[in-house]
Amino acid sequence: MQNEGAVTAITAKRLTLALCAAGVIGGAVGAITVNHNNATAQAAPAVAAAPAPAPVTAPPAVAGAPAATVTLPDFTRIAKQNGKAVVNIRVMGSTKTSAGNIPQVDPSHPLYDFFRQFQDPRGSRGGAPVFGAGSGFIVSPDGVILTNAHVVRGASEVTVKLADRREFRARVLGSDTATDVAVLKIDAKNLPTVPIGSSRSLQVGEWVLAIGSPFGLESTVTAGVVSATGRSLQDDSNVPFIQTDVAINPGNSGGPLFNTKGEVVGINSQIYSQTGGYMGMSFAIPMDVAVRIKDQIVATGKVQHVKLGVSIQEVDQGFADSFNLDSPEGALIANVERGSAAERAGLKSGDVVRKVNGQPIIGSRDLPGILAMAKPGDRVALDVWRDGKIVRLNAVLANASDKPAPAERAELAANDSGAKLGLALRPLEPIERRQSGLPSGLVVEDAAGAAIAAGIQPGDVLLSVNGKPVSTVAQVRDMVSKSTKSVALLIQRGSDRIFIPVRIG
Incomplete structure (x- = not known):
């Protein structure tokens, strides 16, 4: 997501995804769309649930026809009993911003008067206060409240107004932008809860x-x-x-x-x-x-998220036919991160994850959605389609804050001269070999020093060194160590193959 002043844009054709808080704080709280092409986008002790919905008799659809009994929810009970625990949240912050960073509304817009109340009459220059508003609900009698992270993002002051009209200053115990959840606390007791x-x-x-x-x-x-x-x-x-x-x-x-x-x-x-x-x-x-x-x-006071360590693709009909799947369902593993939970579990590029802990994976995004419910250290069972059959793998999920293992670098000394190639390389994944038609090779993930000076670019595929095919970094290291002044690298770039000499002496 990218910030455009107070507007966070996610475009879906001509539809836009908007966060639902009112007003703006530091270009983040309550971002509201006014441009049609951009967008803003354990459990608390339970109290007794509302009684079951009462049957309501619907009027006959046609005169003279017998009445049909239809069960409809009694929303009046829910509103009366649970509305007491729903709160109004007002936030204030300050930002050094120009007037152009606050959404501007055409005076003819039907919501012009509403948006104008959040505008600073002096043009919002030089740290003037800005305001926002949202909702929340009480989950603990001692004043723990849930709301959205974007409601309180950038707020210097948060005020909670209860259904009985009492107001309290609230502390933000913590917020998580990844899930858009924030937890507030007010100093009160014996509050109604949901x-x-x-x-x-x-x-x-x-x-x-x-x-x-x-x-x-x-x-x-x-x-x-x-x-x-x-x-x-x-x-x-x-x-x-x-x-x-x-x-x-x-x-x-x-x-x-x-x-x-x-x-x-x-x-x-x-x-x-x-x-x-x-x-x-x-x-x-x-x-x-x-x-x-x-x-x-x-x-x-903080949140941990899980990490499997894979990049995934959608399984369309073409992939389903290629992998002999009975239906275009699952998450296709495009890449497995080195040293990740996925690699330790034995996942490979080209695998198709069909189930996680028995839950079917229909679209590829179902996989991260299911994993979002887990915590670091949890063990998950993965049913994977590989070579025409289902394979059961077990993965212990890692912490998303863990840094990935760096790509293995072929920065190799030649004849003790201290010269280096300056390449970060990794082997081609199986799916990359199938798509490119290359039997082997090393993908250039990064280039520096002598390599970049010679014209080698990230994304190139190194096929051979001095005319000898390579498929591992160890092979590259061995061949470079035997060279004196330069090495000839055969590179595949798109559909072209070129030899590039790289000086190492």
């Missing part, structure tokens, strides 16, 4: 309810159905979002999404929009993800 549910049991078509403060209008209730689960919205996010058609607007960010039992199953976070307002698609962070983040923040 019951926490599991998002894993959500079904497409199930009724859900949102409570929040869209456009600053507190305790607003909107309802709809679950449109999809496990949605992937950005390449850099592993959150399996819940998609709904619940009306969510700026100010709803951080508010709860309830199921018909009155349990919170998600945190309302983002919308697809061309206008900055609701257009029929809203997205919530699954509560199973949010609780995992909350527990880590409360316990340690």
Whole structure:
């Protein structure tokens, strides 16, 4: 995601993904889209769940036809019982920014008056205060509150207003930008809380309810159905979002999404929009993800994410035919990071992950979505399609903060002269060999010194040294050590092959 002043852009055709907080803090809190081509984008003690929905008799569709009994949710019970634990969040910060960094709205825009209240009348120059707003909900009687990370990002002051109109200054215990979850704390006791549910049991078509403060209008209730689960919205996010058609607007960010039992199953976070307002698609962070983040923040003040150490591709029909798969499903392993959990588990380039702990992988993004629910050190069982059959592998997940092993470098002394090639090399992966048609070779991941001076570039494939084929760094090291002044490297670049002399003396 890239910041454009206060606007974070994710373009999906002409639709844009907008974060749902109102106002802006330091170009980050409550970014609101005003340009049609850009976008802003363990569990607390449970209380008794709301009574089961009461049957409601629907009116006859045709005069004279018998009435049909249809079970509809009683949203009044959920709103009355759980609305007390939903809070309004106001944030203030300061930023040294030009007026152009704050979203500018045409006076004819229907939301002009709303956006204008967040503009500094002096042009927001020189660190003037800026404001934002969002929603949240209480998960512990002693004042622990969940909301979105983007609601409080860059805030110097956070104020929480309860449903009974009391206001408290809040501390940000921690936030996680990867999942967009933040945890706040206010100094209060015996507060009402929401019951926490599991998002894993959500079904497409199930009724859900949102409570929040869209456009600053507190305790607003909107309802709809679950449109999809496990949605992937950005390449850099592993959150399996819940998609709904619940009306969510700026100010709803951080508010709860309830199921018909009155349990919170998600945190309302983002919308697809061309206008900055609701257009029929809203997205919530699954509560199973949010609780995992909350527990880590409360316990340690920081969050750890898992890392398998692979890059993946979608399995389309062409790949399915190539690998003799019965359907285009799974996550194709394009590359395995050296020294990673995946390499230790035996994963190889060209493998297709079909299941993780028994859960099917349909689209490639299902893999990181499932792994997002785990923690470093967890063991996962991977069902992998390899050579026409399923192979079971077990991986112990690493910490995402662990640095990858560096590429092996062929910086080799020649005849004790101290000269070096300056190449970072790795062997071709199986899938790269199939796609390129090359039987062997070494991929140039980085070039420096004598190599870059000779014209070698990252992405080149080293095929031979002094006319002898190479497939390992050890072979390159041996041949360079026997040379005196220069070596002749055969390089494949695209469809071309060229010899490049590299001086080492």
